[in-house]
Every structure is written in structure tokens, then in C-alpha cells.
Amino acid sequence: MAASLAVDGAVAALLVWIAREDGLRFRISNRLVLALALGFPAACLIRGQASLVVPHSLFALAALAVLFVGFAAGICGGGDAKLLATALLWIGPEGTLVFAVLLLPAVLAYALGARLGLLPARCEGRRMRIPLGPCIAVAWIGVIGLTRLLR
Secondary structure (H helix, E strand, O other): OHHHHHHHHHHHHHHHHHHHHHHHHOOOOHHHHHHHHHHHHHHHHHHOOHHHHHHHHHHHHHHHHHHHHHHHOOOOOHHHHHHHHHHHHHHHHHHHHHHHHHHHHHHHHHHHHHHOOOOOOEEEOOEEEOOOHHHHHHHHHHHHHHHHHHO
């Protein structure tokens, strides 16, 4: 139980760092995303959930393929796509609906804050771009908290 709490704390700390960096610089560190992705199998072993590694990995790879299409179309950034796929690796298909329900208001709140000039955004012509890292981090930490609450 303590090891699982330590894993959740470490993931949350990395997510806060990623959110801060993306909010300030519009960049998501590949090293931090890789650390999260590589940490998943270890976390599964620590929690006694090794059976989740393969199905969650396949789910995340499928999501990554779809997200790269979104990146190619200019809908999301490459770092956003990688971080979102990594979130889905950890959360898996069983937690994706909760994650999506938490992600939507986070994105809407950030977009509103950016429109009001309270949060950083980039304007490209008539289009406003917001960093998705903070929104993904908030939703992912929310899933971690809800999962802990329901255990």
C-alpha cells in the first residue's frame, strides 16, 4: 500500500512539473514522458497488476496512432499526443471514460482562462492554441485521486 502511494505521488509530481513546463514554454519534455511510460510496467509489478501491462500497452499504442493523425492534422501538438497516450497507458480502457469526463472541463476552463488573459495561450491568426499538458495533468491526477478514494 505504501509503495503504491509512493508511485502515485511520484507520478503526480512529474505531472505537476510537466504541466508547469508546458504552461510556461509550450513544450512537453520527451524525457519526462518516457520516464512515465517506462515507469508503468514497474508500477504494475509493485502493485501486483502485471497482467495489465500488455492490454494497457496495446490500448495506448492504438491511441497514439490516432493521436499522431491529430498531430499531422494540426489538432494537437506532438508532446500533447505523447503525454495523452502515456496517460491512457496508465489509466487503461477501464478508466478512460472517467479521464475524459475530467479532461473536458479542464480544457474548457483553461480555454476560458486563456480567453480572459489569465492563462498563457498562443494566437495563430484567428486561432488560439492552449497547452494541453496542464489539462491532461489535472485530469490524470483526478483519476489517481478518484482511484485511491474508491479502493
